[in-house]
Amino acid sequence: xxxxxxxxxxxxxxxxxxxNYFGALRNYVKMQxxxxxxxxxxxxxSLTTHPDTKELKHxxxxxxxxxxxxxxxxxxxxxxxxSHIRETAELYLYLNMLAYKGELEKTTTFKDKxxxxxxxxxxxxxxxxxxxxxxxxxxxxxxxPVGKDQEQHLEMARNFANRFNHRYGQVFPEPHAxxxxxxxxxxPSLDGAGKMSKSENQYAxxxxxxxxxxxxxxxMKAKTDQGPTEPNSPMPDYIENLFLLMKLxxxxxxxxxxxxxxxxxTIRYGDMKKQLAEDMVRFVAPIREKAEAIRxxxxxxxxxxxxxxxxxxxxxxxTIEIVREAIGLKYY
Ligand code: ADP
Numbered sequence: 001x002x003x004x005x006x007x008x009x010x011x012x013x014x015x016x017x018x019x020n021y022f023g024a025l026r027n028y029v030k031m032q033x034x035x036x037x038x039x040x041x042x043x044x045x046s047l048t049t050h051p052d053t054k055e056l057k058h059x060x061x062x063x064x065x066x067x068x069x070x071x072x073x074x075x076x077x078x079x080x081x082x083s084h085i086r087e088t089a090e091l092y093l094y095l096n097m098l099a100y101k102g103e104l105e106k107t108t109t110f111k112d113k114x115x116x117x118x119x120x121x122x123x124x125x126x127x128x129x130x131x132x133x134x135x136x137x138x139x140x141x142x143x144x145p146v147g148k149d150q151e152q153h154l155e156m157a158r159n160f161a162n163r164f165n166h167r168y169g170q171v172f173p174e175p176h177a178x179x180x181x182x183x184x185x186x187x188p189s190l191d192g193a194g195k196m197s198k199s200e201n202q203y204a205x206x207x208x209x210x211x212x213x214x215x216x217x218x219x220m221k222a223k224t225d226q227g228p229t230e231p232n233s234p235m236p237d238y239i240e241n242l243f244l245l246m247k248l249x250x251x252x253x254x255x256x257x258x259x260x261x262x263x264x265x266t267i268r269y270g271d272m273k274k275q276l277a278e279d280m281v282r283f284v285a286p287i288r289e290k291a292e293a294i295r296x297x298x299x300x301x302x303x304x305x306x307x308x309x310x311x312x313x314x315x316x317x318x319t320i321e322i323v324r325e326a327i328g329l330k331y332y
Contacts, residue, residue, distance in 0.1 A: 006031050006036065007135060007139050007143075008028065008146055009039065010024060010041065012042070012056060012059035012063045013051060013059065013199055015062070015207040016209075017197070017198060019187035019196035020208075022185050023148070024145055024147060027145035029072055032073060033076065038315065040082045040085075040308075042082050044131065045082065049113070049125075061298075062295055064305070065301070066208055066209075067079060068304070069288075070287055074307060074308060078307075079307075080308030082135065084313070085309065085316045087320040088131070088135060088316070094164075094327065096127055098164060098167070107128075107153070109129075128153075129153045130156075130160065132153050132157065133156060136175045138316045139316070141173075142173045144176065146177050148183075149195060150184075151177055151184060161175065171323060171326050187244070188237075189205055189241075190221070190223075191223060192236075206280060208287050208288060208291065209292075210288070215280050215284060216277040219280060220273050220274075220277060222242060223238040224238070224242070227265060227269065230265070231265055233265075239262075242272065242273070246258065246272070249279045
């Protein structure tokens with residue numbers, strides 16, 4: 001039986017964090033043995049927010065190194081840079097003819113960006129979900145391991161694929177967000193306001209590059225209160241977030257103990273945060289140390305990018321030939 005095709009990517013816009021790990025990377029690693037996987041550094045996507053492109057090389061190296069440090073094997077999956085696959089731009093152009101201004105303007109991530117950077121509402125930002133659909137459809141992928149924030153973009157990618165098929169004939173399968181049959185993950189920020197993120201909320205986000213003391217400081221500063229006064233009370237958001245983080249990095253018995261303390265109104269949040277901080281340090285430190293060694297090995301990273309581009313390029317070329325033929329752009 002043919003293996004299902006998997007595609008996903010992470011923007012090189014800063015340090016990777018726990019949200020990227022639990023929303024995306026963890027599944028990349030779990031999927032690489034079973035499926036045909038394409039994972040990319042989304043450098044073209046990062047241009048929509050006008051970063052200092054002199055820094056891009058370092059950011060790309062960091063994302064590659066952190067992917068590998070988390071367990072991704074470049075010999076199993078294609079690990080590549082988006083800008084190395086020129087066919088992406090071509091498919092993006094065709095899909096733009098099938099994407100409507102109204103639906104793009106309604107996208108939550110677009111509305112957020114308009115709020116955050118009102119002076120840079122460029123067309124690339126508006127068509128961000130179209131570029132993302134092109135990345136996925138270029139490999140005719142069906143499974144897309146992403147966090148909860150990407151659900152709407154995946155729905156749009158399905159619409160674009162169906163519209164293409166309807167107009168030009170069946171070429172693309174429907175892509176779906178994937179988390180092994182479970183709800184998509186959203187790792188909350190430590191201040192209880194929104195999600196952990198590369199560029200916003202830096203003190204409320206745990207980065208895979210944070211040193212041990214910084215991790216402890218960030219967790220100890222997380223918002224708590226006096227504790228519940230009634231047994232089995234519902235949890236406020238910011239407390240639920242701490243339990244969620246504990247569920248991700250601590251042993252199940254540890255989580256159960258603190259849940260029991262909460263439910264019997266005997267919880268001491270100071271103790272809980274200390275435990276969480278130590279478990280977090282144990283989780284992050286090995287990834288940080290491994291990534292640091294890979295990040296500075298330019299020769300190795302170049303080989304990874306070349307190997308990845310070769311694998312991804314082959315699949316992209318095959319798809320683009322089929323697409324050109326389906327649209328009717330073959331004249332001889
Ligand atoms: P960021 O929002 O940090 O810039 P990207 O947009 O590059 O991250 O997203 C890379 C991947 O990480 C996507 O699959 C996205 O869904 C996932 N992701 C980002 N933040 C979180 C989070 N807080 N919780 C779960 N998944 C997340």
